[in-house]
Amino acid sequence: MRDCYLKKNIDFQRVYKKRNITGNRNITAFYKKNNLDNxxxxxTITKKVGNAVTRNRLKRQFKDIYYNNFNLLKDGYDYVFVIKKSCLDLSYKELEASFGHICRKLNKVIK
Incomplete structure (x- = not known):
């Protein structure tokens, strides 16, 4: 696999603790340098967004979007994307556009 996913709570907490944040209407992104080559x-999707089926569907869609656009993010960083409730009303194309927008913002911030 080209890149890894954060799975353990401690990894998420390290990224949150660094407090480097950017976002748009649909996604909030936290980032932290990880001193790795990848x-x-x-x-993250809170229970406010919907039931488990809805949250898992959104998560699968975002993983697919990331897989198709993995080169938009810079290597050497950990990223946590917090998906907001407004994503429920968006089509796949709109989710992809929102993800692309947040990646461009991240690349401007991370020089």
Whole structure:
């Protein structure tokens, strides 16, 4: 696999603790330098967004979007994307556009 996903709570907490944040209407992104040659990322969706089926569907869609656009993010960083409730009303194309927008913002911030 090209890149890894964050899976353990401690990894998510390290990224949150660094407090490097950017976002848009649909996604909030936290990032932290990881001193590795690859990027790692995780997706978080709170129970406010919907039931488990809805949250898992959104998570699968975002993983697919990331897989198709993995080169948009810089290597050497951990990323956590917090998916907001507004994503429920969006089509796949709109989710992809929102993810692309947040990646471009991240690349401007991370020089």
């Amino acid at each position: 990027k790692r990322l995780g997706f």
